[in-house]
Every structure is written in C-alpha cells, then in structure tokens.
Amino acid sequence: MNNLPSDSLRILEARDLTVNLGGREILNIPTFEVRQNEVLVVIGPNGSGKSTLVLTLGLLLKPDTGTILFHGQPVTSRSHIFSTRRCFAMVFQEALLLDASVWENVTLGLHLHGINRKEVQIRANRWMDRFGIASLAKRQAKTLSGGEAKRASLARAFVLQPEILFLDEPFNALDTPTRQALLEDFEDVLRETHMTTVMVTHDHNEALSLADRIVVMIEGKVRQTGIPEEVFASPTDEKVADFIEAGNILQGTVEQKDGLALVKVTGNRIVQAVSYLPSGTRVAMFLPYEDVTIAVGKTEGVISSARNQMKGTIIKAFPQGSQLKVTIDCGFLISCLITRRSWEDMKLETGSEVTASFKASALHLITKP
Amino acid sequence: MEAIIDGFVQAFWLLVHGDPQVLKVSLLSILVSGAATLFSLVVGIPLGSFLGLSRFPGRQFFISVVNTGMGLPPVVVGLVVSLFLWRNGLLGFLHLMYSPGAIIIAQIIIAMPIVIGFTTAAIQQLDPKLRLQILSLGASYPQLIWLLLKEARLPLLAAIMAGFGAVISEVGASMMVGGNIINQTRVLTTAIVAVNGMGDYAMAIAFSVILMALVYLVNLGLTIVQQRRKAR
Numbered sequence: 001m002n003n004l005p006s007d008s009l010r011i012l013e014a015r016d017l018t019v020n021l022g023g024r025e026i027l028n029i030p031t032f033e034v035r036q037n038e039v040l041v042v043i044g045p046n047g048s049g050k051s052t053l054v055l056t057l058g059l060l061l062k063p064d065t066g067t068i069l070f071h072g073q074p075v076t077s078r079s080h081i082f083s084t085r086r087c088f089a090m091v092f093q094e095a096l097l098l099d100a101s102v103w104e105n106v107t108l109g110l111h112l113h114g115i116n117r118k119e120v121q122i123r124a125n126r127w128m129d130r131f132g133i134a135s136l137a138k139r140q141a142k143t144l145s146g147g148e149a150k151r152a153s154l155a156r157a158f159v160l161q162p163e164i165l166f167l168d169e170p171f172n173a174l175d176t177p178t179r180q181a182l183l184e185d186f187e188d189v190l191r192e193t194h195m196t197t198v199m200v201t202h203d204h205n206e207a208l209s210l211a212d213r214i215v216v217m218i219e220g221k222v223r224q225t226g227i228p229e230e231v232f233a234s235p236t237d238e239k240v241a242d243f244i245e246a247g248n249i250l251q252g253t254v255e256q257k258d259g260l261a262l263v264k265v266t267g268n269r270i271v272q273a274v275s276y277l278p279s280g281t282r283v284a285m286f287l288p289y290e291d292v293t294i295a296v297g298k299t300e301g302v303i304s305s306a307r308n309q310m311k312g313t314i315i316k317a318f319p320q321g322s323q324l325k326v327t328i329d330c331g332f333l334i335s336c337l338i339t340r341r342s343w344e345d346m347k348l349e350t351g352s353e354v355t356a357s358f359k360a361s362a363l364h365l366i367t368k369p
Numbered sequence: 370m371e372a373i374i375d376g377f378v379q380a381f382w383l384l385v386h387g388d389p390q391v392l393k394v395s396l397l398s399i400l401v402s403g404a405a406t407l408f409s410l411v412v413g414i415p416l417g418s419f420l421g422l423s424r425f426p427g428r429q430f431f432i433s434v435v436n437t438g439m440g441l442p443p444v445v446v447g448l449v450v451s452l453f454l455w456r457n458g459l460l461g462f463l464h465l466m467y468s469p470g471a472i473i474i475a476q477i478i479i480a481m482p483i484v485i486g487f488t489t490a491a492i493q494q495l496d497p498k499l500r501l502q503i504l505s506l507g508a509s510y511p512q513l514i515w516l517l518l519k520e521a522r523l524p525l526l527a528a529i530m531a532g533f534g535a536v537i538s539e540v541g542a543s544m545m546v547g548g549n550i551i552n553q554t555r556v557l558t559t560a561i562v563a564v565n566g567m568g569d570y571a572m573a574i575a576f577s578v579i580l581m582a583l584v585y586l587v588n589l590g591l592t593i594v595q596q597r598r599k600a601r
C-alpha cells in the first residue's frame with residue numbers, strides 16, 4: 001500500500017476539468033492526482049465518466065475547461081501534449097490491434113517513438129515473453145483469440161516503458177478463466193515494475209486486488225477516494241454505497257443512547273449501531289453482506305455478541321459468484337452471502353424461517369441531508 | 370450471327386498482328402484513364418480521410434454531395450466540362466477542348482467522388498477507438514493517417530478499382546470533350562462507338578475485347594493484392 005501523501009510524489013494532476021457533450025456535463029473534476037508508483041483504480045457505474053476521465057488524463061481528449069499537469073508542469077501546447085503522450089501508454093477494452101503480425105503490433109509504438117532497432121528487439125522480446133506470447137510473434141493479429149490479443153495489447157503498452165499506464169476496462173470482454181489468468185499475470189507485472197497505473201473497471205474484485213487507491217466516480221464527479229478497504233467498508237455517501245453493492249443499504253432515524261444508535265428502520269424494527277449521531281438524525285446505513293450471518297429458526301436464549309438478531313423469512317436466493325445471495329424479509333429486507341454448502345446443510349429454502357444476525361459495529365452510518 | 374463470329378475472328382487477327390490503330394487507341398485509353406485515376410487518388414484519398422476523420426458543421430452535407438457525385442452521369446460531366454473549356458468558356462484560354470487533357474479533366478470529375486466516397490467509408494468503418502490507440506502509442510497526425518489508411522487498405526483498393534473502372538468504361542464525357550479525333554483523342558470506348566457506326570464490327574469487337582481485358586487485368590491485379598493478406 002502506498003500511503004504517500006507527499007506533494008513531490010504527484011506525477012499527474014488535473015485541475016478544474018470539465019467535459020461537456022451535447023450540452024450535458026459528463027465530467028466535472030475540481031482536483032485529481034496520480035501519485036508516483038501507485039495503482040489507482042477508478043470505479044463507477046456505466047456512464048459515470050470513468051473512460052472520459054482516463055482519456056482526458058491521457059491527453060487523448062481535450063477537456064472543455066481545466067488543466068492537466070505532468071510533473072507539475074501544465075501541459076497546454078500542441079507539441080507539449082504530443083511529447084507528454086509519449087510518456088504514457090494506453091490499453092483499451094478492445095485489443096485494437098492493427099491488421100499486421102503480432103510482432104509488428106507490439107513494436108509499433110517503439111518505431112513511432114524512434115527507438116533503435118536493437119532496443120526494439122530487446123524490449124519486445126522481454127515483454128512478449130513476460131505476457132506469454134513470444135511464440136505468437138509471427139502470427140497475424142486477426143487470428144488471435146481474445147485473451148492472446150489482450151496480452152499483445154498489454155505487451156505493446158509495456159514495451160514503451162511509460163511513466164504512466166492507463167487502462168480502460170482492460171479485462172472486460174474476456175471469459176472468466178482467461179480473465180483470471182491474465183489478471184494474475186498483470187498483477188505480478190505491476191508488483192514487479194511498480195508502474196504508475198490508472199485503471200478503470202467496474203469489477204469490484206479487480207479493484208480490490210489491484211488498487212493502492214480507489215476513486216469512485218458517479219455522474220461525472222469523484223464521490224470518494226481512498227484505500228480499497230476504506231471505500232468498500234465505509235462509503236461516504238449513499239450513491240457510492242449503492243454502486244459498491246457489496247452490502248445492504250438501510251435507512252432510518254437515529255435515537256441516541258450512550259454511544260449506541262437505535263435506528264428505527266422500515267417495518268418499525270430497531271437496529272443497533274455504534275454511533276454518536278444525535279437523535280433525530282436521518283441516516284442511511286451500509287451493511288456489508290459478509291457481515292450478516294443466518295441461523296435456522298428461533299434464537300431466543302442464545303447468547304451472541306451480535307447485538308442485532310432479526311427474525312425473518314427467506315424470500316429469495318440466487319447465485320452470486322461461488323456463493324448464494326440470500327434475501328430475508330424481517331420487516332425490512334436484508335441480504336447476506338452464504339455458501340451453497342451451508343444452504344444445503346441448513347436445509348434452507350424460500351419461505352424458511354431464519355434469524356439474521358449482525359454486529360452493531362458492522363453498520364456504517366451515512367448522514368442524510 | 371455469322372457477322373459476330375466473323376468479327377471475333379478478325380478481331381483475333383487484329384490483336385495478334387498488333388494493328389497500329391488498335392495499339393494507339395488502347396495506349397491512349399490507358400494513359401488518359403490512368404492519369405485521371407492517379408490524380409483522383411492523390412487528391413481524393415486525403416480529402417476522403419479528412420471527411421472520414423473530422424467533425425465540422427456541414428460535414429453531412431459534403432458527404433451527401435460526394436455520394437451523389439459517385440453516380441454522376443458522364444454525359445452531364447462532359448457537357449459541363451465542355452461549357453468551361455469552350456472557346457468562350459471560363460477556361461477557354463487553356464485551349465484544352467478536344468485534347469486528351471480535356472478527357473483527363475472530365476474523367477477526374479467522374480472518378481474523384483468515387484475515390485473520396487470509398488475512402489470516407491473505408492476510414493469510417495474502422496473502430497473510432499483505433500485512432501486514440503494509435504495516438505496513445507505516440508503517433509503524429511501524419512503517422513496516424515498513414516496507419517489508418519494502411520489498416521483500411523482493402524476497401525481502399527476497392528476505391529481504385531471502382532474509380533478506374535468508371536473512367537476506362539465511360540464514353541459520354543470522352544466523346545463530348547475529346548471529340549473522338551483519330552490519332553489524337555480517340556479512346557477505346559469512343560472508338561467502339563465510331564467503328565460500330567461505320568459498320569466495322571470486327572474492329573468494334575476487337576476494341577471491346579481489349580477494353581474488357583484491360584478492365585479485367587487491372588481488377589485482377591488489385592484483387593490479388595487485396596486478398597493476399599486475407600488468405601494467410
């Protein structure tokens with residue numbers, strides 16, 4: 001983790017960026033920074049302006065207002081933009097290979113940069129080897145599989161040894177096993193090279209596994225920035241929590257009782273949370289799915305450290321990844337993730353009576369206006 | 370029927386013996402249409418690239434004009450060009466009327482929209498993100514255009530075939546601005562009209578065979594180039 005707040009480590013900054021399209025504001029970023037050697041992951045729903053942000057930072061899209069600073073210098077003139085672009089590399093969702101051999105594709109940027117032949121050989125061989133496509137050098141790019149093409153496009157970016165690598169949903173169009181294998185390789189490469197990276201994704205797992213810092217973008221604005229654990233565990237506002245979707249969002253009104261907030265939620269149920277917010281505060285609460293456990297039947301008499309024990313009925317269960325996402329109606333709806341094994345062992349089915357438990361400290365309260 | 374067979378037989382001998390008139394007419398056809406096509410490519414490909422890549426007000430209008438131009442009737446082109454080149458016309462001082470130069474001008478007007486239209490379409494069928502990808506690899510704008518044209522080379526070869534095919538086979542414009550003067554402005558198509566009118570079917574068939582062979586050979590060559598990479 002790079003907790004490096006020092007100013008000197010900012011490699012790229014943006015100030016007062018706005019981008020409009022057809023009279024609609026699609027990007028509005030007062031300040032933004034990329035730090036040396038960090039992996040910055042930009043997440044957000046479709047249409048939130050993530051790709052626009054990356055294109056703008058990568059100097060491929062001219063913003064309507066605002067400045068990009070590279071190593072503290074504003075990049076404004078045409079020639080400065082051109083020379084700065086050569087310090088970057090970009091990988092898109094599509095491999096975007098030219099109709100030529102893999103070798104020609106991987107070395108294209110090097111030739112455009114005017115790198116000498118010997119160096120081209122060294123770098124291309126190194127990175128094609130690193131991404132496992134050395135044997136494909138002579139193949140025509142059009143004949144590659146999706147995974148191979150993506151590896152070629154990554155190698156094409158890495159041979160440039162950019163100061164900043166930009167990636168726009170690079171693993172999106174791949175099937176799961178291909179994606180997983182490539183993601184692992186990519187993670188290793190990032191760890192080895194300490195390449196300063198800005199990556200857009202809407203995959204939470206990618207974000208969690210790669211990011212030093214996460215930026216959450218919603219409706220063209222940066223809503224939250226922080227280390228992954230922080231962002232996923234404590235979204236700063238409801239829209240972020242809504243997007244992160246890793247948990248339940250409950251809404252209610254606080255009644256303060258010595259550091260324990262009794263929050264009245266839908267269905268007149270009371271949920272206990274750890275918070276000093278004053279009585280009457282309207283809040284939204286984020287409760288990660290993984291913090292909710294379920295037990296069969298009644299739990300009265302069972303002593304548990306979980307202060308919240310809600311009786312309810314299972315109303316639906318559907319697969320989410322390798323687990324099942326189970327939704328329980330206990331006056332309000334609450335969901336949790338359990339393994340298929342647990343589901344079978346507990347002989348659960350839709351309509352089963354269960355008790356959902358979670359700790360008061362698992363709830364993250366977001367004040368509502 | 371007999372006349373046709375007779376025509377083919379005579380045509381065969383004319384070709385085999387290398388009849389000087391046949392050679393002259395064929396050569397002029399190749400030169401005139403080749404020059405017109407070449408000029409259309411040199412000017413039309415950059416213009417087509419520009420139309421395909423840029424966004425400016427009125428672009429749609431320009432593209433629709435170009436598309437209309439792809440179907441220009443050669444006779445109309447011939448008429449307009451002769452109005453300009455005629456002694457009293459705007460460009461009359463050039464004294465180009467009834468010269469191969471006049472035919473070249475008319476054929477350029479016919480081929481140009483075809484080349485521009487095909488180029489625009491060829492560039493537009495590329496993934497728009499490819500441009501960004503190439504720029505991100507450090508390409509200058511001239512390098513970008515070159516790489517995009519290279520990427521669109523298959524449909525661009527179709528532009529050459531269509532452009533050359535249109536001008537080598539048109540008769541209306543060549544007739545009107547060239548005048549079909551023997552040894553000066555007679556090209557294959559106008560020659561066919563002329564000798565046919567005189568009842569010399571053998572000559573007409575010989576010219577037709579050459580014209581067809583020429584069109585076929587040029588397209589064969591381009592098709593080989595076009596398909597070569599695909600087959601790999």
